[in-house]
Amino acid sequence: MDVEGGLLPAVQSTARRTSSSWGLQKATLLLAYQSFGVVYGDLCISPVYVYKNTFSGKLRLHEEDEEILGVLSLVFWSLTLIPLLKYIILVLGADDNGEGGTFALYSLMCRRSRMGLLNNINQGSLSAYDHKEPREELKSSLAIKGFFEKHYSLRVVLLLFVLMGTSMVIGDGVFTPTMSVLSAVSGLRIKFPELHENYTVLFACFVLIGLFALQHYGTHRVGFLFAPILLAWLGCIGGIGIYNILKWNPSVIRALSPYYIYNFFRKAGRDGWSSLGGIVLCITGAEAMFADLGHFSKLSLRLGFTLVVYPCLVLAYMGEAAYLSEHREDLQSSFYKALPDRVFWPVLIIATLATVVGSQAIISATFSIISQCRALGCFPRIKVVHTSSQVHGQIYIPEVNWVLMFLCLAVTVGFRDTEMIGNAYGLAVILVMFATTCLMFLVITTVWNKNILLAGLFTVGFGSIELTYLSACLAKVPHGGWLPLLLSLITLLTMSTWHYGTKKKEEYELQNKVCLDRFLSLSSGIGLSRVPGVGFVYSSAVTGVPPMFAHFVTNFPAFHRVLIFVSIQTLTVPKVSPDERFLVGRVGPPANRLFRCVVRYGYKEGRWDHFNFENQLLMKVVEFLEMHQHEVNADEPGSSESGELSVIPASSQQQVVVVDADTAPPPASCSGGSSSCEIDAAGVVSRRVRFEEPWGGAAGRREAAGKNSGEVKTLMEERESGVSYMIGHTCVEAHEASPAVKKFAVNVVYGFLRRNSRRPAAELGIPHTSLVEVGMTYRV
Numbered sequence: 001m002d003v004e005g006g007l008l009p010a011v012q013s014t015a016r017r018t019s020s021s022w023g024l025q026k027a028t029l030l031l032a033y034q035s036f037g038v039v040y041g042d043l044c045i046s047p048v049y050v051y052k053n054t055f056s057g058k059l060r061l062h063e064e065d066e067e068i069l070g071v072l073s074l075v076f077w078s079l080t081l082i083p084l085l086k087y088i089i090l091v092l093g094a095d096d097n098g099e100g101g102t103f104a105l106y107s108l109m110c111r112r113s114r115m116g117l118l119n120n121i122n123q124g125s126l127s128a129y130d131h132k133e134p135r136e137e138l139k140s141s142l143a144i145k146g147f148f149e150k151h152y153s154l155r156v157v158l159l160l161f162v163l164m165g166t167s168m169v170i171g172d173g174v175f176t177p178t179m180s181v182l183s184a185v186s187g188l189r190i191k192f193p194e195l196h197e198n199y200t201v202l203f204a205c206f207v208l209i210g211l212f213a214l215q216h217y218g219t220h221r222v223g224f225l226f227a228p229i230l231l232a233w234l235g236c237i238g239g240i241g242i243y244n245i246l247k248w249n250p251s252v253i254r255a256l257s258p259y260y261i262y263n264f265f266r267k268a269g270r271d272g273w274s275s276l277g278g279i280v281l282c283i284t285g286a287e288a289m290f291a292d293l294g295h296f297s298k299l300s301l302r303l304g305f306t307l308v309v310y311p312c313l314v315l316a317y318m319g320e321a322a323y324l325s326e327h328r329e330d331l332q333s334s335f336y337k338a339l340p341d342r343v344f345w346p347v348l349i350i351a352t353l354a355t356v357v358g359s360q361a362i363i364s365a366t367f368s369i370i371s372q373c374r375a376l377g378c379f380p381r382i383k384v385v386h387t388s389s390q391v392h393g394q395i396y397i398p399e400v401n402w403v404l405m406f407l408c409l410a411v412t413v414g415f416r417d418t419e420m421i422g423n424a425y426g427l428a429v430i431l432v433m434f435a436t437t438c439l440m441f442l443v444i445t446t447v448w449n450k451n452i453l454l455a456g457l458f459t460v461g462f463g464s465i466e467l468t469y470l471s472a473c474l475a476k477v478p479h480g481g482w483l484p485l486l487l488s489l490i491t492l493l494t495m496s497t498w499h500y501g502t503k504k505k506e507e508y509e510l511q512n513k514v515c516l517d518r519f520l521s522l523s524s525g526i527g528l529s530r531v532p533g534v535g536f537v538y539s540s541a542v543t544g545v546p547p548m549f550a551h552f553v554t555n556f557p558a559f560h561r562v563l564i565f566v567s568i569q570t571l572t573v574p575k576v577s578p579d580e581r582f583l584v585g586r587v588g589p590p591a592n593r594l595f596r597c598v599v600r601y602g603y604k605e606g607r608w609d610h611f612n613f614e615n616q617l618l619m620k621v622v623e624f625l626e627m628h629q630h631e632v633n634a635d636e637p638g639s640s641e642s643g644e645l646s647v648i649p650a651s652s653q654q655q656v657v658v659v660d661a662d663t664a665p666p667p668a669s670c671s672g673g674s675s676s677c678e679i680d681a682a683g684v685v686s687r688r689v690r691f692e693e694p695w696g697g698a699a700g701r702r703e704a705a706g707k708n709s710g711e712v713k714t715l716m717e718e719r720e721s722g723v724s725y726m727i728g729h730t731c732v733e734a735h736e737a738s739p740a741v742k743k744f745a746v747n748v749v750y751g752f753l754r755r756n757s758r759r760p761a762a763e764l765g766i767p768h769t770s771l772v773e774v775g776m777t778y779r780v
Contacts, residue, residue, distance in 0.1 A: 032296075032300040036230045036308070039292050040361075041230055041362075042359075043083065043289075043309065044312075047335060049179065049418055050317070053278035053426075054275045056422075066260070070268065070272070073256070075282045076255065077258060078279060078280070082465070083310070084305070088306065090458070091436065091440060092298045094443050099574035100294060102291075103162070103372050103376070103603060105162075109443065115149065115442070115446070116572065118377070138449055141445050141449050163492055165432055167492045168429075168431045170366050170369065170487075172365075173363055173365070173366035175484065176358060176362040178411045180359055181355045181356075190333055190337065197416065201416055205412055207356070232350055233350050234312040236347050238311070240316070240340070244323045248325065249321075252318050252321050276468065282313075284425065291368075291369070323338035367396065367397050370400055372604065380753045381757040381760070381763045383397065384396075384397055423473070423480035424484045427473040427481045430469045440458060501746055501750030505730065510541065512547040513547060529558045530559065531559070531560055531561065534715070534724075535560035536564050536614070536725045537549050537566065537726045538566050538567075539567060542596070546728070549726065551776050552772075560724065561593060564595045565595070566597050569598060570602070570603055571602060572603065573602045576605065584596070585597075593715075614723065622715065622716075625712050722770075725767075727774070729776070731751075731775070731778070732751070732778045732780060
């Protein structure tokens with residue numbers, strides 16, 4: 001019995017571990033299944049048009065199979081090296097706490113060094129991103145960081161390079177739906193040769209209009225259809241590939257040898273190099289696997305690609321090559337001509353639906369990227385609608401949606417031919433991939449702290465392949481390749497100008513803020529009066545008094561009895577924990593009833609319902625006051641220093657972490673007159689507040705507790721009297737002595753964008769009936 005009793009706990013423990021492991025495996029498999037409807041659509045629809053675009057130039061087939069085998073070998077090794085080796089195995093490891101994409105790489109560098117120009121975590125450390133123990137950095141890593149930190153122009157170039165990459169991704173949102181839909185519906189002309197080209201273009205336009213008209217419903221309503229459609233498509237092309245290989249030419253398997261690449265260029269020469277602009281289309285959509293990482297996990301994406309997507313695509317390309325080796329006359333319609341008659345119509349229908357799936361993926365990615373750019377101050381204020389209350393990443397942007405639809409229709413009607421669209425499409429895709437390769441060099445050296453030779457091997461290896469493709473795509477700029485460059489240039493100028501104007505505006509507010517002592521002396525000198533109610537003053541300033549509010553008080557010397565300065569910051573992190581979102585502090589003596597609240601969001605997070613947001617702000621101030629009351633009652637003398645902000649967790653705790661508003665987080669060895677430092681097991685430094693007690697004794701503590709309780713009561717009473725919101729309505733103009741380029745950028749371009757973007761009050765969701773806008777001109 002003793003033996004059985006001793007074995008029973010061990011058996012139960014093993015059963016629990018087995019159950020937990022099985023639950024994790026099921027969750028991973030479910031994510032892998034869901035990824036088929038979001039991530040791989042663009043990549044999997046490529047077999048429809050790759051061979052057609054590759055042989056649309058001067059490259060022709062001869063009696064031998066060198067050209068066919070060479071193209072197949074190039075396609076195979078491109079799929080193996082870029083999507084599989086580069087993205088699935090290597091780049092997915094460069095996630096930003098589960099988030100991927102160009103901004104994820106940039107945010108990593110921004111947090112680990114001063115190489116970035118976007119908003120950094122300048123209001124205290126976030127524990128979720130500072131849990132790793134410090135380690136000694138290599139000399140090469142320190143040299144690269146120091147080089148960028150020393151030269152401001154290099155940081156500007158780096159930001160422009162990142163914005164260029166995002167601009168090309170936005171360009172993909174125009175070419176992916178156009179290329180995919182037009183290629184799919186062109187299969188109608190196989191069965192109806194007399195059908196005029198205008199009818200296929202018209203049908204493609206109807207499909208595109210329907211696709212964009214469905215966007216406002218959100219992907220969560222139609223997403224359950226996506227994965228089965230794409231799996232059916234992969235099953236079709238994989239099965240038909242096996243059929244064609246066995247029926248027409250099983251020897252095409254020889255093309256897996258890289259020797260046929262050498263043989264292809266030896267015989268085709270310059271025409272073979274020119275055909276690379278069509279071959280690059282086989283890897284379109286590889287960047288989406290990294291950009292959509294935040295919705296899935298690395299293991300689920302790796303399983304889905306390696307076990308299903310990769311083998312099905314290889315079989316599809318091999319089968320089409322086998323068919324072409326026996327039917328050289330069908331070059332311009334080889335995909336549909338290779339289909340057996342009995343499955344032609346089902347495959348055509350599934351292909352059209354699969355193009356919608358692939359288009360949906362890149363459209364959603366475009367929405368997500370523009371939302372990130374807007375959050376980090378690199379895109380004008382636009383309306384973002386969250387289509388799912390559970391998943392913040394599922395968004396819809398009306399203005400962007402209709403602009404994309406208009407551009408897709410214009411490209412479809414204007415180009416009409418998939419050859420010219422393919423030239424533009426390939427250039428946009430390869431530029432995005434090259435941008436990721438270059439950013440990975442900086443991530444490997446400065447974030448992963450690896451040897452510069454390892455980073456150089458990665459960059460040279462993949463960069464040389466991408467530059468070869470890029471050179472072939474650039475040669476086709478006169479034949480449609482100019483369009484992505486033009487669209488990217490317009491988008492880049494828009495984002496960079498908006499970022500420049502916003503940065504100049506914030507610098508003006510920082511340089512012209514009014515210190516507290518001067519503000520209080522100014523207030524007493526003009527006979528300031530306090531009116532009932534609570535006032536929220538929104539600005540980007542996290543210290544001092546915003547110039548807009550000082551301007552208001554100077555001209556109208558009255559404000560509310562309780563005043564809260566609110567600053568909303570978007571940090572270079574994907575998400576901010578609710579426990580670290582709010583920083584609350586007191587401004588001036590307690591009798592003034594002035595507070596400051598800094599609210600921090602990540603660049604991937606959605607915004608708020610304003611009524612709940614107002615309640616949260618007030619409750620955080622109440623918790624701040626209660627924390628102070630608790631500290632006083634806990635026999636810890638002290639009082640909150642003016643200018644310091646306390647992190648108010650989602651549920652109040654005894655420890656209050658204080659963050660200096662003007663400085664970075666304190667180092668490991670720190671000391672202060674009214675605070676003590678503690679270092680936890682993870683090496684994170686926190687300061688425990690010690691409130692100075694000027695009253696002394698138990699009676700003084702009771703009096704202090706009564707004062708804090710009275711402050712809470714006053715706060716609630718003033719809220720019942722009414723809540724008002726003050727925000728600046730600023731006009732940014734360049735100085736008269738500024739260069740002409742700066743005047744044009746600030747006065748013309750930025751001014752036009754500011755006038756035609758959403759108003760800050762609408763962006764923040766402030767009710768119009770309680771809004772006070774203060775007009776002021778900033779000369780930057």
